Amino acid sequence: MQDRKEHSIGFVKNIKNTLHDWWMSYDRKLWTACIFVYGSLLLLVVSVGVILFTHFNLFHTEPTSARYMLSALVQSQAAIVAIVISLTLIAVQLTASAYSPRVIDIFKKNPDMWLLLGCYGVSIFYGFIVLKLVEGAGGEAVSQSVIWSIGRFSVSFEFYVSLAYWLGVFTFVALFPYMLNIIGLLKSGNIIKRLATEISKDKILNSEEDPIQPIMDIVHGSIMKYDIATTRVGLKAVTDRVIKIINSDDEEEISGHFCKHLERVGKLAVSRMDEESTKEVIGQLDFFGESTAEKGLQCATAQTAEFLSAIGVTAADKGLVVATWRAVEFLEAVGKAAADKGLEKATWHVALSLGVFGRSTAEKGLVGATRQIAWTLEAVGRTAAGKRFESATKKVAISLGDVGKAAAEKGLESATQRVVESLVALGRTAADKRLKDVAREAAMYLAKLAILSEEIVKTAIQDYESRLEEHDRESFQKFMKLYEQELEKLRVKRRT
Template sequence: TLSLVAVQLAAQSYSARVIDVYKNNPDMWILLSIYIVVIFYGLGLLKVIDIGVAGINMELAIFAVYFLGFFAFVCLIPYILKTLDLLKPSVLIKISAEKITKDNVLKALNDYEIVDEIDPVQPIIDIINSALGKNDYETIRNGLKVITNSTISILEEAHFESGEEDKFARYIIDAIQNIAIFAIKKENENSTLSVVINLGTIGIKAIKQELETATQETAKALGNVGTKAAEQKQEAAAREAVKTLGNIGAEAIVQELKTATREAAKALGNVGTKAAEQKQEVTMQEAAKALGNIGTEAIVQNDPYSAEEAAKALESIGTKAAENEPEYIANETVEELKKIGEKAAEQKVKEVADQAVRALKNVGRKSVNQELQWLAVQTVEALGNVGIKAAEQELKGVPFSALLALEIIGKKAVEKEFEWLAVETAIELGKVGTKAAEKGFDRLVREAKRILNELCKKFKEKKWNYVEILKALQSIDFAEE
């Protein structure tokens, strides 16, 4: 009766799958065996007590019945204590975790007909989800810790055949991600933070084992969780996701896990963009800094595709920030794009430098449209710096793109009657044109002069002071001589 009540309570509180824990508990079967022996021994003795049986000492036999009965009752004490322990979620989680092995997980994934019966992770997930409904943070934390530790042990010790890593990583990480999504819906930010931390632990271990798929899936999950947390205004969880993604991206670069690095950059862009939309300034800034670090380090490590992804992510954050944030916050993305562009030009990685210029152009154009003149000025200066650095390294296409970007922003500035911005654009055009003249890039020089002359006409129409334009043109002429 005690066993059945305990099973019923556990099944109602956590999951019907914990019935297997009680069914496989040897204590119950040992106690049942003791009672069967005692009962049948007693019944047999009652049958022969009047007639007696040769060779049996009845007094000793009756004493044995009393002793066995007493022993059976005494056995109830440790059994009750053990059964009460089994009602604790931590004990159920620990026992269930013993079944989490690579072979058991893959078997469950490959056997679609009975997957629910043999899935070793699902009982723990059910316990965690039940605890989320009750805000039982300790059980949630214990469950996540057990899944994480089991996963890390498998990643460290198991040998994966072709395709097995993909299946295993996707299933485990998706399961953990779903816990976070449920926690976010329940507005349980502490639990969401725990999920992020545990995902980060798995991601770092996967990087050390050079398991690219596992790292990639972890980064994707962290991006989804961070984005959802930012959307639901759980900024602490979103910020932790950004921090964790930054660490994963940095470690993945060192281990040359290029696909995982790009996924981390993309995920950071998604979280940062959502944070900008929700006006979560700290999260957005940290995402921009992490992307800047990933982008510059990827260039050094000869991974241009990851650097391009970082620049695209920064562009997304910057344009969204220009729509929703104070311009001094959005400036962080401009600074990081400038770093990536300058580093790319320095290392002569033309594709990345071009991407940085395109991103800066779009952020600058959005800034002007939103009438954020100070941010637009910062963007113009960044374009000038990247263009000059590219000209120094003789990446002809990049300074040309920078000139065209400056032309677009300059024309927009005149349309909006932002005289300060238009003057700063002319100054940067002069700097890029001068450097082009020093390097003997005639086509670039002609382009710079053309843009400056057109700006000068517009300044005259607006009756603005065009002294800076004349200075820029003179500087270019002097450099040509």
């Protein structure tokens, strides 16, 4: 008995939760809007019909004419609704084949078709009932006797016949908003908007069907057709939705899931040599990374940096110069946003990602990209030093050292010089902020570069010193002493 009671309570709770979810959902808003539109249209048609029939004294119909008109009306409505539904199903099939089979769910949940079917069904069956009730021979009029009344208002059978005509007019007029809505729904932007409403934290974490995948299917198809507008809309819709639902409880799972989708899209765009789409992917990752940094989400921001770097490396492999530079630029933006918000772990990961990216561009002989990465590492490092993030700033020094080594080994003189200047700037800033371990780390990597390319390092240091202002010279001299100590250690080690 107790088990049955608990089962009943659980069943009632499930119904309440389902109704609550539906009431708060986007589907409820769609149904409400459609019911309002079709209801207003019905009220308008009936009101106009009453006014016109009253004004022109049309409330009199011969039984034969009534039977003929009602029969013709019902038949025409049945034919029209059959044609409309057939065309709708064809449109659904074509849309599903063009975008994704999961688009079918959008049409299935679309209230327009069900409301139109309901309106036609009510009108047709109402016409049948009235047709059955029509009495009288030719030459007579349909009965004007009152069937029922409410206060001052009375309704005759003639009114029922007239109402059948008005319902017929309404069902024909209702085709216009229906067709407008269906045609609008065939647009990729509207489909994406509907699919984006299905993305929720619970569905991403628990659902067997990935709510992001249908939009990614559309984006993949648009990239194959070089449809940049649809690609942009799809990526933005997913990014905006994920930013809205992500929080500190599940940031790692949600951001990882989202970034993997964008990585696949980015690599597809790169493989198609579609630089515009690649830039869109990079731009959305940047927006996501900066937004998660603003929310204080360490893991999500760190993951974004890693995936930005991965797409940038892939773009560099294919020679997409603008996309590569855009990835570097946005990594800097994410790194600075993370540092400004006090996210040292995320800043550390940005430095790591930039180091991997820089080594890759240096090994491929991309001088411009390597120089840009060195400058970006310097900017991130100085911001991190300003926040006294010792671990993150030290990682910047390590990444600069790795990039400089790769550039020197490939004989990229200009890139190596830029790395040297960035290391000096970072070391000077660390010395100024009294981050001794960071300054020594930067000095050590600078000394290693001097062993590989002594003349380049010497020239770069001289150029940097010539541009220094007077108030920066003290910290510069402190760093130079550390550099000379580290260089002497390496020389002694080499001699032994």
